Amino acid sequence: MYRSHNCGELTAAHINQTVTLAGWVQKSRDKGFVHWVDLRDRYGITQLVFDESRSDNAVFELAKTLGREFVIQATGKVIERESKNANMATGDIELLVTELNILNPALLPPFTIEDDTDGGEELRMKYRYLDIRRSPVRNALLFRHTVAMAVRNFLSAQGFCEIETPYLIKSTPEGARDFVVPSRMNEGQFYALPQSPQTFKQLLMVGGMDKYFQIVKCFRDEDLRADRQPEFTQIDCEMAFVEQEDILNVFEGLTRHLLKELKGIEVDKFPRMTYDHAMKTYGNDKPDIRFGMEFGELNSVAQHKDFGVFNSAELVVGIAAPGCGEMTRKEIDALIEWVKRPQIGASGMVYVKCNEDGSFKSSVDKFYDQEDLKRWAEATGAKSGDMIFVLSGGAHKTRTQLSALRMELATRLGLRKPEEFAPLWVVDFPLLEQDEDSGRWHAMHHPFTSPKPEDMKLLETDPGAVRANAYDMVLNGNEIGGGSIRIHDKATQQLMFKYLGFTEEEAKNQFGFLMDAFQYGAPPHGGLAFGLDRLVAILGGQETIRDFIAFPKNNSGRDVMIDAPSPISPEQLKELNIKLDLK
Amino acid sequence: MYRSHNCGELTAAHINQTVTLAGWVQKSRDKGFVHWVDLRDRYGITQLVFDESRSDNAVFELAKTLGREFVIQATGKVIERESKNANMATGDIELLVTELNILNPALLPPFTIEDDTDGGEELRMKYRYLDIRRSPVRNALLFRHTVAMAVRNFLSAQGFCEIETPYLIKSTPEGARDFVVPSRMNEGQFYALPQSPQTFKQLLMVGGMDKYFQIVKCFRDEDLRADRQPEFTQIDCEMAFVEQEDILNVFEGLTRHLLKELKGIEVDKFPRMTYDHAMKTYGNDKPDIRFGMEFGELNSVAQHKDFGVFNSAELVVGIAAPGCGEMTRKEIDALIEWVKRPQIGASGMVYVKCNEDGSFKSSVDKFYDQEDLKRWAEATGAKSGDMIFVLSGGAHKTRTQLSALRMELATRLGLRKPEEFAPLWVVDFPLLEQDEDSGRWHAMHHPFTSPKPEDMKLLETDPGAVRANAYDMVLNGNEIGGGSIRIHDKATQQLMFKYLGFTEEEAKNQFGFLMDAFQYGAPPHGGLAFGLDRLVAILGGQETIRDFIAFPKNNSGRDVMIDAPSPISPEQLKELNIKLDLK
Structure with a gap:
């Protein structure tokens, strides 16, 4: 056993007990005849004291050699502190050390491991493992876990089943944003990494799973803007035999639950606003209504x-x-x-x-x-x-x-107060939007979104006026989730692809498996997806999502710490039967 | 609302209530003046009855047109059944239907949607969404969810924090098994998909996260044997300030918890067996001791x-x-x-x-x-x-x-009784094993595993005799988990790479980021990983893992349903700056 307690749990109740702690040297103070060390681990900081008169001489001298971030193990007696610190959980006590063991020395860190650090962003990303020792980042990762667990337990209790969908899927010709993955076993062929598990969750509804969710990584190989990651995490959900109202109720319930459990905030029933109203009143389909x-x-x-x-x-x-x-x-x-x-x-x-x-x-x-x-x-x-x-x-x-x-x-x-929360639903999104350059219509949400039946007749004459059964959940000016009631019959889906400019052949090649599935008894279904990264950041009261991701990539999609992506070896290329076109 | 109840919940207590159900036609029976339909959803089967004398004529006639797997909605009164079926949860009642709505017709399924189906494996994989409607597959997916939730809740309660590690990582030259992913944003460079989050979880320990876990997809691009998937799921764990004993205790606790919660089985403390003993006594490092x-x-x-x-x-x-x-x-x-x-x-x-x-x-x-x-x-x-x-x-x-x-x-x-469970630990694995052809030594577990200190001196003279701080959890003849205490200092890690035949340059290029991290205060740490697919299958009493995966790939790594992998478009190839070497 390296430790009997952690660095956050000793209080006055432990006085006179002999304990062993292990952790990192946060800082030292020396007064000649007394030497203090703040020992830190994930759970807190405990003050160690070394005293010329009360400590063994070798221990006392060793303590003076400890540098910042040394990993040490210290055994001693819990004693009452002379000057108590009410701001620290362990502020009533200190540990009078009798045995000291350096488990691993440390180089001087390239930036200070403090709440307010002197390290710039790129440097902190290069030494992310040091950045994680800082409490704002550590707490952000712990908070993310708490949010994810709360989501899972809430949805499980509502009968949702978390089901893993594949990461190695089919590449689509339009998928300019797909990451592609050459297959060694199937020469000359490629998988794609999913931008979302959309078609798979629809197949699970055809398969009768009724209520699905998954906290799942999604991938998009596109120019990154600040605070957007090439791999991101979605809370992905789908339900069968539902109308829009059912879905809004369930996921409004989820968000109210999270606000209550994690922030202690009770919110009223979410206001609902049409897309048209939001645009006219706020110029924005994700209005901040705080x-x-x-x-x-x-x-x-x-x-x-x-x-x-x-x-x-x-x-x-x-x-x-x-x-x-x-x-x-x-x-x-x-x-x-x-x-x-x-x-x-x-x-x-x-x-x-x-x-x-x-x-x-x-x-x-x-x-x-x-x-x-x-x-x-x-x-x-x-x-x-x-x-x-x-x-x-x-x-x-x-x-x-x-x-x-x-x-x-x-x-x-x-x-825009970070600790004030004003969620709402924006509904009745347009089904289609027009590309300004090409004039081509494309799906505002995705091609599986169902049009409102009463607007179907406008598809030929006024495509821009057709409203979809689509909805976004908006929180404090951010779209945190969005979804729709899906098309669930082959004829309508075929029609939709036609309006989106697919040839019959293209539609069949790409989504034939889904349209086939619709012929074998597809229930009405719909769902939505939340962006976990964004949700966690907003609930955590932050604008940036990066702090809530353990190993984020920079704006060029690079992991500076591990130097990825990196050149591939010629042997790997050869085996994959591809070559770099080194113009 | 498409339904007031599901197909598994109506009992005698509901008699005389008017309810609405929705689901799939499992089968129909016709007696001329009475027509029965078994209506199925995820939750069960309810018998619908249509009666010439008591049903509306149009409804009665429509009922007779219903084919297998039609998706319907039926409203009516819950009545007591004449011939009760004690084997069905809803066997005491039936629904006398007054309103019937065909939500979606269905083609005749290519195999019977019954517990014992006439469909062969390839056909069932092609129509996986139909296979999932069969209760063995549906129950397997629900069971997998139950296992995953039990794991998460147990580990969370023990202070473990689930942290997502990246999927787009660095490609290693030795990574013959890596899937590689060309990056559009970084021309000519490649990510790899992780075979495991090993180095990242070690960095999280250096970062002070103390107890990490993650249920995570891993990827291996290699020849598939039956019942092995190119993408598979791991329960990945790591702890700091621990010795082997601490880790064995925690994860033995997890497995005992799962057996208790999911199977109602209490098992004694796991026996421990050295690798040498297992090999001598069972000829196998994962002995079935049932x-x-x-x-x-x-x-x-x-x-x-x-x-x-x-x-x-x-x-x-x-x-x-x-x-x-x-x-x-x-x-x-x-x-x-x-x-x-x-x-x-x-x-x-x-x-x-x-x-x-x-x-x-x-x-x-x-x-x-x-x-x-x-x-x-x-x-x-x-x-x-x-x-x-x-x-x-x-x-x-x-x-x-x-x-x-x-x-x-x-x-x-x-x-080998499926419902009998005999777990054990196999410990003291050899650190290295020798490749028969090349004579080269490689790590039996992985290069981050620490040798037993007392065996270090044998590294030069008798590498095969060096034992590692490595352990496997074995259940019923399957390795379900394995791990080790890791090296946590740069010098030992460098030495290990040297023994494994890495040049200093290669070691630095590939794992420099990890060895650098060790210099900044790495705590002693170790962990293990469970194969979730295997664990779920064994707990589920099955030999095959495929049934527990929603969308498995076949032995060629192909998803026959969605036809993946598939040829990539020339435009995508061009944009990625790679070309196929079409010899």
């Missing part, structure tokens, strides 16, 4: 004067920034520059200051009188002391721009 | 006469087959042919019949007298009525052959 700042459409009250910019716009839309009436001209100009950055893309911005006396001062006073501006204030819900910001242009683009501004202002105003 | 038939070494009592075959042999060894004394000459000859098959490779076999009167009759009576044979009986523990079988030759080869015979005889004699 705060207001809802869009006010101003076309009717801004297009009757001589202001050509507004008159020629498809949409004039504004928001009221609460309490921002006192912004300086310089601050306003900086904000106008902010919306004009290429990432946002606005061509300009109009502002209206709502004075405390009920009057208004705007950047377009030349065109609009106080009565006009009062109507703008009514439309945006602005109060005295607020500032209204107005954008105009093409409807979709302008909404997206104003949404970015809304989120930025809310962040600056401290309205 | 039955005896221990080896008796006969060199001292068989090499003193003129029988050249024995006299020239390194080892003469026998077993007593209980109650086999009455085997006919024909049966014995067949068994001799069985051990002479190339898969076993014996050149012949001697037998001794132990007569009821205490005398012996053998195939070598020409060389040995009754006193000799009596000593053989003593050495093998043979009793009157038994038959002794004796093999001879090179020690290792002969033991392996006799082990095969022992298992075969036990199977024939019904001694």
Whole structure:
């Protein structure tokens, strides 16, 4: 036995007991005749004391040689501390060490192993095993485990069965995002790594498993944006004999359970919002509703004067920034520059200051009188002391721009509180969206999503207007889960592939196995998938998901610690019957 | 709502209630004026009744059109059955249907969806979604979930934290068994899929996570033998500040918990057996100890006469087959042919019949007298009525052959009872084993396993005699788990790579990240991994693991259902900067 206790459990109740601890040297303090060491493990920190008068001389001298992060084993008597530390679980006691054993020395770490470290991100990723010793990262990994266990136990109790689906699956020609895996046993052929277990979970429904879930890795070989991983984890679920309402109820229940169990927060029944409403009110299909700042459409009250910019716009839309009436001209100009950055893309911005006396001062006073501006204030819900910001242009683009501004202002105003949780459902998503360049329609969710029966007739005439039985769960401005009721008959699925531009041949080659399955008695079914990484980060009150992943990859998809990916050996290539095209 | 109840829950308590069920037509029976349908879902079967006098005519006529596996929804009143079926949970009632809705018709399935099906294995794999509807397969998948949840809850309660390790890792030049994955973002470079998360879990120990586990997919691109999958699932565990004894205790606790919870079986403390003892006594490092038939070494009592075959042999060894004394000459000859098959490779076999009167009759009576044979009986523990079988030759080869015979005889004699569980630990494995062709030594477990300190001095002089701190958990003749105490300092790890024939350069390139980590304060650590597929199958009382996997691959690594692997498109190849070497 290396230890009798861990470094987080000794209290006054253990005084006078002889114990053995093992762990890492967090830091040392030396006072000449007394030497203290903070010993750390996963469970906490315990103070070791070495005393010239009370410790064996060899032990005392050895203690003075201990460097940071040395791995040691210490035996001694638990004694009461002279200066207690109420902030530490073990703050009432210390260990008067009689035996000391260096289990492994350590080089000086390249950054400090403290809550606030001096290490930059790339360095901490290279030495991830040291980063994990820091309590924010350690606690994040422990929290992730707690979330995953809570999800599993909740779903199991509801009759869901976790079923593993394969990782080595079929590669699809459209799968530009598929990672492919050459097979040694089947020369010249490739598997793909799944972007999701979608078709397999549908087959499990055809197979009568009724309620499936899986916490499962998914893979996407695409340009990574910050905080997105080439391998990511999904809570993947599917149910048979259900309508949308059944699914929303079950997974709303799951999220309420997690908020209650993990955060001690009770939330009301989730509000539901159509996609159209979300876009019109927040310019976004994943609105953060922890705060207001809802869009006010101003076309009717801004297009009757001589202001050509507004008159020629498809949409004039504004928001009221609460309490921002006192912004300086310089601050306003900086904000106008902010919306004009290429990432946002606005061509300009109009502002209206709502004075405390009920009057208004705007950047377009030349065109609009106080009565006009009062109507703008009514439309945006602005109060005295607020500032209204107005954008105009093409409807979709302008909404997206104003949404970015809304989120930025809310962040600056401290309205996006990490420990406040405002979930909602966004429903009635469009079935299809049009590629701007090619004009081709593709599935907004995926090709297995069912259209609303009443909209089927629009498929030929107005594809963009067809709504799907699709829904997203949104939490604090993030889509944390999404799903749909699926198509479950071959004819409709075939029709869908046709509308998506598949030839009959392509559809059959790629998804024939699924359409075949639908002919052998497929039940109505639907489901959803949560992004575990994102869910854990939000519940953990963080913006970044990387801290919640033990071994994340950087923005180039590289694991800098183990140097992966790396060149493959010529022998491996040869055996796989492929070669690198070294142009 | 598609249903108010499922097909497994209605009992006499529900009589007179109006309910709605949904599911699959298992079968129909027609008596002209009454028509019965067995309706099936995951939860059970409920009998529907349609009655000319009591049912609506349209419903009655529609019921007669229902084919096997049609998906239907039926509403009606729960009534008492005339002829109750005590073997069915719902056997007391039936549903008198008033509304019937065909949710999806079904083609005639290519094999019968019954517990005993007429479908061959390849056909059932092609239509796996239909196979899953059969209760043996469905129950196997549900059982697997139950096992996995029990493992997770047990380990979590013991302070283990489940941590996800990456799937896209570094490819190793020796990794002839690695699946490789070209990276689109890092041109010309490849990830590998992990054969196990070994190095990552060791890094988590260096990172102070203390107790790690993960139920995780692992990948091996090698020739598949029956009942082995290219992707398989491991229960992977690691602990810091532990000795072998600590690990054996924790995981013995896990297995006892599983046997208790899932099978209602209490087992004693696991016996421990050295590798040497297992090989000498059972010819096998994973002995099935549900039955005896221990080896008796006969060199001292068989090499003193003129029988050249024995006299020239390194080892003469026998077993007593209980109650086999009455085997006919024909049966014995067949068994001799069985051990002479190339898969076993014996050149012949001697037998001794132990007569009821205490005398012996053998195939070598020409060389040995009754006193000799009596000593053989003593050495093998043979009793009157038994038959002794004796093999001879090179020690290792002969033991392996006799082990095969022992298992075969036990199977024939019904001694390998699926519902009897006899776990044990095999310990003190050799550190190294020698490749017969190249003479090169390689790690029996893996290169991170620590040698026993007292054997370190033999590394130079007698590598084969060095024992490792390695252990296997064996259950009913299967290795279900194995692990070791790891090396945790750079110098020893470097030495190990040197003995394994790595150049310093190779060792650094491949495992430099791990050896670097050891310099920054690595704690003593060790762990083990269970094969979940095998564990589930054994606990489930089955020989085959395939039934416990939702979507298994066949012996060529092919998923016949979805036709994977499949040829990759030229566009994908081009984008990946690789090409097929189509010789």
